[in-house]
Amino acid sequence: MMETFAALGGGFAVALQPTNLFLALIGCIIGTAIGVLPGIGPLNAIALLLPFCLALKLPPESALILLAAVYYGSGYGGRITAILLNMPGEPSAVLTTLDGHPLAKQGRGGAALAISGIGSFVGATISVVLMTFLSVPLARAAVAFSPADYVALIAFALSLLGAVGGGSAPKAWAAGCLGILLAMIGIDSGTGVERFTAGSMELLGGLDFTVLAIGLFAIGEILLLIETRIRAEAAKLGQGQRLTLAEIIFCVPAMFRATGIGFVIGVLPGAGASVASALSYTAEKRLNESNGKFGQGDMRGVAAPETADNAAQIGNLVPMLSLGIPGSGTTAVLLGALLMYNITPGPLLFEQRPDVAWGLIASMYIGNCMLLLLNLPLVGIFARLLTVPVWVLYPGVLALSFAGVYAASNSAFDLLLAVAFGVMGWAFRKLGVPLVPIILGFVLGRMLEDNLRRAMSLSDGDVMALLGSPVSIVLWVMTLAALLWPLLARRRGVEARAPGV
Amino acid sequence: MTAGRLLGVLLLALAGLAIWSAQSLEVAFAADPLGPRAFPTTVALLMALCGALLLIPRGPDFDWPERLAAPPLLVLVLVSYALLLVPLGFLLATILLASSAALLFGARPFAALATGLITSACLWALFDRVLDLPLPKGLLGA
Numbered sequence: 001m002m003e004t005f006a007a008l009g010g011g012f013a014v015a016l017q018p019t020n021l022f023l024a025l026i027g028c029i030i031g032t033a034i035g036v037l038p039g040i041g042p043l044n045a046i047a048l049l050l051p052f053c054l055a056l057k058l059p060p061e062s063a064l065i066l067l068a069a070v071y072y073g074s075g076y077g078g079r080i081t082a083i084l085l086n087m088p089g090e091p092s093a094v095l096t097t098l099d100g101h102p103l104a105k106q107g108r109g110g111a112a113l114a115i116s117g118i119g120s121f122v123g124a125t126i127s128v129v130l131m132t133f134l135s136v137p138l139a140r141a142a143v144a145f146s147p148a149d150y151v152a153l154i155a156f157a158l159s160l161l162g163a164v165g166g167g168s169a170p171k172a173w174a175a176g177c178l179g180i181l182l183a184m185i186g187i188d189s190g191t192g193v194e195r196f197t198a199g200s201m202e203l204l205g206g207l208d209f210t211v212l213a214i215g216l217f218a219i220g221e222i223l224l225l226i227e228t229r230i231r232a233e234a235a236k237l238g239q240g241q242r243l244t245l246a247e248i249i250f251c252v253p254a255m256f257r258a259t260g261i262g263f264v265i266g267v268l269p270g271a272g273a274s275v276a277s278a279l280s281y282t283a284e285k286r287l288n289e290s291n292g293k294f295g296q297g298d299m300r301g302v303a304a305p306e307t308a309d310n311a312a313q314i315g316n317l318v319p320m321l322s323l324g325i326p327g328s329g330t331t332a333v334l335l336g337a338l339l340m341y342n343i344t345p346g347p348l349l350f351e352q353r354p355d356v357a358w359g360l361i362a363s364m365y366i367g368n369c370m371l372l373l374l375n376l377p378l379v380g381i382f383a384r385l386l387t388v389p390v391w392v393l394y395p396g397v398l399a400l401s402f403a404g405v406y407a408a409s410n411s412a413f414d415l416l417l418a419v420a421f422g423v424m425g426w427a428f429r430k431l432g433v434p435l436v437p438i439i440l441g442f443v444l445g446r447m448l449e450d451n452l453r454r455a456m457s458l459s460d461g462d463v464m465a466l467l468g469s470p471v472s473i474v475l476w477v478m479t480l481a482a483l484l485w486p487l488l489a490r491r492r493g494v495e496a497r498a499p500g501v
Numbered sequence: 502m503t504a505g506r507l508l509g510v511l512l513l514a515l516a517g518l519a520i521w522s523a524q525s526l527e528v529a530f531a532a533d534p535l536g537p538r539a540f541p542t543t544v545a546l547l548m549a550l551c552g553a554l555l556l557i558p559r560g561p562d563f564d565w566p567e568r569l570a571a572p573p574l575l576v577l578v579l580v581s582y583a584l585l586l587v588p589l590g591f592l593l594a595t596i597l598l599a600s601s602a603a604l605l606f607g608a609r610p611f612a613a614l615a616t617g618l619i620t621s622a623c624l625w626a627l628f629d630r631v632l633d634l635p636l637p638k639g640l641l642g643a
Contacts, residue, residue, distance in 0.1 A: 174555070180541075180544045222575070394606055403634075406637075415586065416583045419583060452540060
């Protein structure tokens with residue numbers, strides 16, 4: 001306990017440095033803004049910012065503080081669009097539209113925004129406290145993991161992609177495999193053999209993570225957006241009665257329940273904020289069937305999904321930092337960012353780079369306070385972002401994507417690669433293939449192969465060594481269940497539908 | 502052709518390519534029992550399996566874009582940008598990129614040009630003046 005407080009204190013020493021405070025604030029503002037804008041999510045934004053962090057030679061802890069602030073800040077932005085326009089700014093804000101927009105139509109948009117902002121803060125802050133105390137024990141447990149255990153753990157994380165991603169499981173798995181194969185491009189570190197380079201000099205060093213992420217998510221998304229004419233509608237905050245203290249207290253139990261649901265779902269790999277907000281909304285609706293007016297503007301229907309959304313986002317960071325296994329697309333990008341700094345998240349991170357691990361955790365306490373302060377009085381300014389025409393916004397995003405890719409590598413070849421991945425991302429989205437597994441596979445693929453080869457070296461090629469410990473056996477059984485579940489579920493005619501991002 | 506079947510064929514072709522490419526790897530010495538071939542081959546086989554599962558016809562037809570010309574035109578703009586960035590320099594190339602993209606997003610010509618000019622100038626000011634990042638100077642020398 002005391003140890004944790006001392007470590008957290010050290011983290012605050014890092015997070016309170018003026019540069020890092022400034023970066024956290026910038027990250028919170030960018031995060032809220034991209035949360036508001038439909039079509040641009042935290043994943044695209046982090047992929048866009050990462051090359052600039054590298055080009056500016058920001059130290060890793062500062063870069064992570066900035067990028068993570070964009071990540072958890074986005075959880076505050078999606079609700080604004082959902083409530084005012086009845087259109088989620090982020091996929092995880094879909095449920096917020098159900099009660100948020102009716103409230104806005106009753107002239108109580110301001111109150112709905114306030115309660116969802118408070119909910120976001122409660123969910124995120126309690127989750128950061130939980131993370132503070134859970135991360136190190138989890139990391140300690142994982143220190144004893146052998147390479148074979150890691151193979152099983154990564155296989156489990158990848159297998160979950162099909163079970164919980166929604167849509168078609170074979171498509172998700174195929175995308176994961178493709179991500180792994182993309183990670184194999186370049187010189188094999190074990191033998192020095194060139195793999196999948198097609199003789200290209202530029203590919204010898206392997207694919208650049210930022211090129212893949214910007215191509216798939218930023219350029220691909222814009223290609224998808226340009227297909228349809230998007231109409232922008234004016235947003236109003238509403239002049240109705242402001243949020244009362246009684247209403248806040250009325251929502252407190254719902255917020256606590258949603259935090260619990262959100263955090264647990266977030267820590268589990270595979271499931272993300274969308275699942276968490278959907279579950280917590282449904283739970284509140286069932287629980288309050290007698291005294292609720294869900295669907296017509298119940299405050300709890302706004303508070304619960306927003307609280308769960310932010311709690312899940314923070315929960316998602318726990319396995320990323322402690323085990324080095326990201327559970328969602330955005331945390332995979334954060335992991336990729338750390339790898340580009342030659343920092344491997346995982347059990348040893350808290351011992352080897354306490355400045356990075358604890359600096360990040362401490363900055364999240366500060367960042368969430370900043371976000372609450374930013375979001376309550378300034379919500380009108382963020383809402384005005386919705387009046388920016390698409391033909392100003394997306395050309396700017398494109399220019400920014402390219403400038404970032406070029407600044408990081410100084411290579412026009414990487415720009416062409418980014419366009420190619422953009423086309424691939426667009427085509428895959430059109431074909432119903434989720435893109436998150438590609439990025440997860442890319443980040444985890446090399447780790448999976450390294451651990452597999454290490455395990456085989458240790459056992460002299462005996463495949464049975466992969467089942468050598470109780471941990472690995474349990475994980476493989478869970479993997480098998482995750483692989484079979486979607487096939488069985490479909491046979492029974494269960495069709496799960498979830499947002500594609 | 503359903504979207505799923507199209508994808509299945511695509512995945513099978515990709516997996517075939519990957520397997521063929523992995524088998525042609527010449528390994529001088531093996532540092533570990535597995536070598537560089539086995540893992541990618543296994544993953545490609547799994548991908549082929551998923552591709553084969555998708556061949557079973559099911560699901561909707563391929564969803565062609567509402568504005569069929571816009572995505573390919575935008576790709577053309579993006580490729581031109583990649584090729585022209587270094588010779589033209591950041592300012593000029595970005596004006597072209599942002600203006601044409603704005604046009605494709607439905608802006609009027611004058612508004613598109615203004616978008617291009619402002620986007621380019623703002624980004625240049627941010628990157629070159631404030632952040633001091635290397636951008637290609639090109640024709641204008643700036």
